[in-house]
Amino acid sequence: MHRTPFFRLFLLALCLAAGPLSAQTPPASLLAPAAWQLDGGSQWQGGHLQVAASPEDRVVHTATRPVTLPAGASWRASVTLAAVQPEATDATLGLTLHGADGTVIAVLLRPRERDLVVSRAIQQKWIGPLLRRVPAPSLAGDAGAPHTLVVDSQGSRLTVSVDGQEVGRSEVYDLEPVRIGVRSSRGQALVQALTLEATGVDERLARxxxxxxxxxxxxxxxxxxxxxxxxxxxxxxxxxxxxxxxxxxxxxxxxxxxxxxxxxxxxxxxxxxxxxxxxxxxxxxxxxxxxxxxxxxxxxxxxxxxxxxxxxxxxxxxxxxxxxxxxxxxxxxxxxxxxxxxxxxxxxxxxxxxxxxxxxxxxxxxxxxxxxxxxxxxxxxxxxxxxxxxxxxxxxxxxxxxxxxxxxxxxxxxxxxxxxxxxxxxxxxxxxxxxxx
Incomplete structure (x- = not known):
């Protein structure tokens, strides 16, 4: 069958509109103000969330919200945020992931020191690091620049990436987040994007x-x-x-x-x-x-x-x-x-x-x-x-x-x-x- 240039152009337009077959719907942003619990001076600035500083020695969360994942799911959490006051020594900012039993995993960047720490808390008490001071070369440069922090759970193992570069993996740990939050100390953090998505089945938890x-x-x-x-x-x-x-x-x-x-x-x-x-x-x-x-x-x-x-x-x-x-x-x-x-x-x-x-x-x-x-x-x-x-x-x-x-x-x-x-x-x-x- 002979196809005119107009017909071929029409088919091309349909394909471009549909997008690639393998494309998936991107995860929805969690920056919906109504779902968040804010205290300690945290506030919204337009579509961005500014998180106030938490005391370093206490598990205090100034910005959290509930989330829902399928039971036994593997998951990926991603946040893009910047330090508002990055000049302080040991200033940290990053994600907190909360389990139903009160367990908290905090994945935190230290922009000035150019590294990352992963700590665990149970029942409002810090009990030690899962990962301590892992070098993150992508943090070089402007300490106040935004960075994207990604935490993946696969087989009950946490993998952490900064700006697309894997920087560390934790020990095997069972965690199904029921809340997600942002934590900052010795300064403030400005959150520009935050998502959480199920990525499959955690075979260990499923068993x-x-x-x-x-x-x-x-x-x-x-x-x-x-x-x-x-x-x-x-x-x-x-x-x-x-x-x-x-x-x-x-x-x-x-x-x-x-x-x-x-x-x-x-x-x-x-x-x-x-x-x-x-x-x-x-x-x-x-x-x-x-x-x-x-x-x-x-x-x-x-x-x-x-x-x-x-x-x-x-x-x-x-x-x-x-x-x-x-x-x-x-x-x-x-x-x-x-x-x-x-x-x-x-x-x-x-x-x-x-x-x-x-x-x-x-x-x-x-x-x-x-x-x-x-x-x-x-x-x-x-x-x-x-x-x-x-x-x-x-x-x-x-x-x-x-x-x-x-x-x-x-x-x-x-x-x-x-x-x-x-x-x-x-x-x-x-x-x-x-x-x-």
Whole structure:
């Protein structure tokens, strides 16, 4: 077919209007004044944000705003900013990235010293650098010139670039920002552009959250809400592998979840437990303010797993002060310990609009609070609560989103998992799974 010059020109115009096929919509700017919380003298100047100085020794944020990322996402944060008073020694300016558990990562430029520092804070206390004084040659020249700082999260590792040049990588760290901010000290910063975008899936967080299963990972126990008559067959189908691993016949297989598996191992007359196969609910209820109720299905874990998770879909309803309930992982018993409280424990519980991560040291007979995270929620709503431990680390996820992480847990040789309730609290679980990660 013969095409006139006008027709060819028309096609070219359409192609130019459409742009390249590989082009993507640029991330939207976060400099929308209505979403920001400003204090300490920070203010807007037209479309730019001027951030006042924060005290160096305190985690004070004079400009922050909430952000939303998909659960388990890799992400990229980018800011273009300039020092307003760059002549001060040790003047810093840059990004702050805030996790749900109160963790803050601060990625800061020092224009006069021509370097960069990455520091971490938890619960309003600086706890040390992730990267300290990394040279950034692009900062040479005018100390008040604008620079673009980019922080990439890939595989739970932070990569930092300044003006398009990579200058450093941090240690592996689990962070899903729920707020983003700008920090300046010994001067002020003028922010010209700020974006945050999801760039893919963080495979490590996806595996920890349960969104992606590790090939070959084993489901150790799954509540199927069978009756006594059908539970034996289900147990054989789901967990018959364990008998083979132990070199035993069918009698050696780990018991499936059944009425008998959830034995009389909860607290005392101050609590009750019901396995309601009709409604497909596990119900654990504390009847007194001082009650600490728990239940763990019979289990046998013959292998030392790299990591273990307990996941339950729960509803928690409190009837008094200091109420909380959730899931727990327990260590294997010592030669003398026969009860659950004689074993090391990790618990993740919700109550009083807070998520709690506790560790129980059986040798010292002592509970320790590892994390408490504000988590407002409707007590009538269900949440999927997941507690994971591997080596000396623990993670808590709610509905697939990381909300708490602790990197100094006593290593736990997991021997079982269960439910726990404290105070006058009713816990209902519509699913319950213990799995390898």
């Amino acid at each position: 920890l959250s349960g969104a992606r299963a590790l090939p070959g990972a084993v489901v150790l126990l799954q509540e199927g809400f069978q009756t006594k008559r059908s539970a034996a067959g289900a147990a054989k189908a789901v967990t018959g592998l364990f008998g083979k691993l132990l070199g035993k016949g069918d009698d050696g297989a780990q018991a499936g979840a059944s009425d008998d598996a959830w034995g009389d191992n909860w607290a005392d007359d101050g609590s009750r437990f019901e396995r309601d196969t009709g409604r497909k609910r596990l119900v654990l209820e504390g009847l007194r303010d001082e009650t600490a109720a728990w239940t763990v299905p019979a289990s046998r874990f013959p292998l030392d797993y790299a990591g273990t998770a307990v996941t339950a879909r729960v509803r928690v309803q409190g009837r008094g002060e200091d109420h909380r309930a959730g899931v727990m992982l327990q260590g294997r018993p010592s030669a003398t310990a026969k009860q659950a409280e004689g074993r090391a424990l990790l618990t993740a519980m919700w109550g009083e609009n807070t998520l709690w991560l506790h560790e129980y040291d059986a040798a010292k007979d002592k509970w320790q609070l590892l994390r408490s995270v504000p988590w407002p929620a409707d007590g009538a709503a269900e949440i999927t609560l997941r507690l994971v431990t591997s080596d000396d680390k623990a993670w808590v996820f709610v509905d697939g989103r990381l909300v708490a992480h602790h990197a100094n847990v006593e290593p736990l040789r997991v021997g079982g998992g269960g439910l726990r309730a404290e105070g006058r609290t009713r816990l209902e679980a519509s699913s319950f799974v213990i799995s390898e990660i």
